Every structure is written in C-alpha cells, then in structure tokens.
Amino acid sequence: MLLVTGATGNVGRHLLNLLVADGHRVRALSRDPQRAAWPTEVDAVAGDLADPASLDAALTGVTSVFLFAAPGTGPAFVAAAQRAGVRRVVLMSSGAVDDDADVQNGPIATYHAEIEQALRGSGLAWTVLRPDVFATNTLMWAGQTRSGDVIRGAYAGAASAPVHEADLAAVAAAALTEDGHAGQVYRLTGPASLTHADQAAILGRALGRAIRYVELPAEVVREAMSAHVPGPILDDIFATWAGSVGRTAPTTVDVEKVTGRPARSYHDWVLDHAAAF
Ligand SMILES: NC(=O)c1ccc[n+]([C@@H]2O[C@H](COP(=O)([O-])OP(=O)(O)OC[C@H]3O[C@@H](n4cnc5c(N)ncnc54)[C@H](OP(=O)(O)O)[C@@H]3O)[C@@H](O)[C@H]2O)c1
Structure with missing residues (x-):
C-alpha cells in the first residue's frame, strides 16, 4: 500500500x-x-x-x-x-x-x-x-487575466525555471514505485529560465492575447499578499525574487533522467490550465 x-x-x-x-x-x-x-x-x-x-x-x-x-x-x-x-x-x-x-x-x-x-x-x-518554483504559483494571476490583459506584480525581471506539477508527480511516482531512487536528491526544474515578464508574455501567446506584466513597487505587492501569506515566508519569497533579477535560473535534466521525458514547458502548462485564465 x-x-x-x-x-x-x-x-x-x-x-x-x-x-x-x-x-x-x-x-x-x-x-x-x-x-x-x-x-x-x-x-x-x-x-x-x-x-x-x-x-x-x-x-x-x-x-x-x-x-x-x-x-x-x-x-x-x-x-x-x-x-x-x-x-x-x-x-x-x-x-x-x-x-x-x-x-x-x-x-x-x-x-x-x-x-x-x-x-x-x-x-x-x-x-x-x-x-524550483511551481508553475501553479502563477495561478495567482488568474483573477487579473480574467478581467484584462495586464498582470500587475512585483519584480518583472525575477527569474525562475517554473516546473509543471505533472512532471513533479511523474518523478514522485517513479521514486515511489521503482527501485534505484533511494538516497537520491533530484533538483527539479522546468526547461527554461523565465522572468515574470517572460511568463506573462508566454501566457498571452498561449491564450492568443497580448498579456503584459506591469511592475509595481515591491512594498505594494507585499502588503496585498500579507493577507494570505505569513510575514517570514513573504520576506523569503521577496528576497528570492529580488535576488533573481538579472540572473538566469539554473535548469536541470532530472525530470527527464527519472521519467524518460523532458520537462514540460511553461507554454504547455498554460495550455493545460487555460480555463483558469
Ligand atoms: N509552490 C512552490 O513554488 C513550491 C516550490 C518548491 C517546493 N514546494 C513544496 O511543495 C509543497 C506543496 O506546494 P503547493 O503550493 O503545491 O501546495 P498545495 O497544492 O497547496 O498543497 C498543500 C497540501 O498539503 C496538505 N497539507 C498541508 N498541511 C498539512 C498537514 N499539517 N498535514 C497533512 N497534510 C497537510 C494539504 O492537504 P489537506 O488540506 O487536504 O490536509 C494539501 O494537499 C510546499 O509546501 C513546499 O513544501 C513548493
């Protein structure tokens, strides 16, 4: 079991x-x-x-x-x-x-x-x-994309390699049910380093709309998010975003190594969640 x-x-x-x-x-x-x-x-x-x-x-x-x-x-x-x-x-x-x-x-x-x-x-x-960060985190933009073509948020240039939750589940299933994964640490990323602005543009392309990311002052966004996320965790998230601006997020091949299939792209993730946006 x-x-x-x-x-x-x-x-x-x-x-x-x-x-x-x-x-x-x-x-x-x-x-x-x-x-x-x-x-x-x-x-x-x-x-x-x-x-x-x-x-x-x-x-x-x-x-x-x-x-x-x-x-x-x-x-x-x-x-x-x-x-x-x-x-x-x-x-x-x-x-x-x-x-x-x-x-x-x-x-x-x-x-x-x-x-x-x-x-x-x-x-x-x-x-x-x-x-790395889950692509599902960008579902927090869905309220904005349902009512317009602008996503307002912090750090347009914050970079990550968002990973599809289905890839994480596939790796987990392999590690749970196959031999050979004991003692392994898998670093799981999507296939590309993307900024928040890149992700908004990809969202738009996948949905056939001209969606753009407009950067707001970090304090404004932090205040809005503080209703849902504890302060120390928010500090962590904002420090990570700030520290990733101007950098390329590392990507790995661990999803493919474990599942035999390359990691899904953010574009594919958007297509899988188009109804939400
Ligand atoms: N989101 C990211 O970018 C990210 C990045 C790296 C790592 N992670 C890791 O992935 C985890 C899942 O992230 P997510 O955003 O995808 O979360 P999520 O979908 O919101 O899932 C949270 C799940 O955890 C369960 N849960 C919470 N507290 C529990 C408790 N005390 N006992 C038993 N079950 C509990 C909830 O189940 P019930 O409510 O049904 O009990 C729910 O199924 C994070 O917590 C983190 O450890 C996330």
Whole structure:
C-alpha cells in the first residue's frame, strides 16, 4: 500500500491518478477528506502531519509514502513511519535547500532541510525532490487575466525555471514505485529560465492575447499578499525574487533522467490550465 500525503494539493492530485492508473493500491491523507472528491480506487483517510497520533492508522500496512513537508513535523513522522514498518519515503522538499550552507537561508529552506535531515538519519529508504518554483504559483494571476490583459506584480525581471506539477508527480511516482531512487536528491526544474515578464508574455501567446506584466513597487505587492501569506515566508519569497533579477535560473535534466521525458514547458502548462485564465 502506498500513502500519498498532500493528496489534495497540486502534485498530490496528479500523483494519485498516476498511481491508480498504474494499478497500485493507494491511500490518500487529508486533514479533511470529506472536502475532496477522490478516485473510487483510493482509500481516503483523515490525518494531520502536525498531529502524530493521527498518523498511526493512516500508516498501517503502508510500505511507501509520498511526504508533504509540513513545517516541524520531520522527527514525529519518521517515528510513526518506523513504528508502522514503512520502508520508502519520497519527500517533496524545496530547491531553496542549500547543501553547502552551514545555516540555511530563510525559513523555507530551513524547515525543508530539517525534514530532509530527519529522513537521512532514519534508516528509511528516502528520496528527496527539490523543485524550483511551481508553475501553479502563477495561478495567482488568474483573477487579473480574467478581467484584462495586464498582470500587475512585483519584480518583472525575477527569474525562475517554473516546473509543471505533472512532471513533479511523474518523478514522485517513479521514486515511489521503482527501485534505484533511494538516497537520491533530484533538483527539479522546468526547461527554461523565465522572468515574470517572460511568463506573462508566454501566457498571452498561449491564450492568443497580448498579456503584459506591469511592475509595481515591491512594498505594494507585499502588503496585498500579507493577507494570505505569513510575514517570514513573504520576506523569503521577496528576497528570492529580488535576488533573481538579472540572473538566469539554473535548469536541470532530472525530470527527464527519472521519467524518460523532458520537462514540460511553461507554454504547455498554460495550455493545460487555460480555463483558469
Ligand atoms: N509552490 C512552490 O513554488 C513550491 C516550490 C518548491 C517546493 N514546494 C513544496 O511543495 C509543497 C506543496 O506546494 P503547493 O503550493 O503545491 O501546495 P498545495 O497544492 O497547496 O498543497 C498543500 C497540501 O498539503 C496538505 N497539507 C498541508 N498541511 C498539512 C498537514 N499539517 N498535514 C497533512 N497534510 C497537510 C494539504 O492537504 P489537506 O488540506 O487536504 O490536509 C494539501 O494537499 C510546499 O509546501 C513546499 O513544501 C513548493
């Protein structure tokens, strides 16, 4: 039995479908499983990574886990997985983690690195996925593109290599179900370094519209986002954006190495999500 945590999320939903299509027995964890619609083959259970006692039932009979990185939950998850006899864990970590740093830079890298660390010392067969930013982050522009052809946001020149959630799910499925991925750290990116302005232009091309990105002062955007995102995480995001202006985001071939298919482009991602925009 495979357990998918983060099963209602961007990657988890795809991963469930891939595993079911491949004939695996799959259990899905959600803090509120009643809220979601599940494939009929999936056994959806309630559980919260922040409440270790809720994990014992969810982990019963499970051999492999796709692990969502809930801050501060690494050691308790590892203990529960060891109790249950889990053998393999695939962690959705973050590309922000820096192996060369004595101290991780910012809260996002820090809490992901802590969970990685808990797995490394656990005796479990672990695989770490470190994605660059998800293309799904640009769904935050959908409200603007539904009402016009201008996206207003911070740092037009902030660069990243946005990755399609379906590629992340495909890598996770391989690492969960095939041998040869234990002890591997995969750095997962889309195929190209794109600025926010590039992404807006690609959105427009894919949708057949002339969409452009208009840069607003960072403080204005930060204030608007502070209603939804905690301050320290926002600081991290804005520092990353500011630091990436004028740079080329690194790209890797790890998606292709693991799945046998090149990473999907941002253009393809937009076509897959055209209805949202
Ligand atoms: N977004 C990015 O650019 C990016 C970049 C690098 C790495 N990542 C990593 O990928 C993760 C997912 O990102 P996302 O933006 O795609 O998230 P998302 O789709 O919003 O998914 C969040 C998922 O996590 C589950 N979850 C949250 N807290 C939980 C808890 N305490 N116990 C159990 N499940 C919990 C939620 O399930 P329920 O609500 O159903 O419980 C939901 O399925 C991030 O948290 C980060 O670790 C993201």
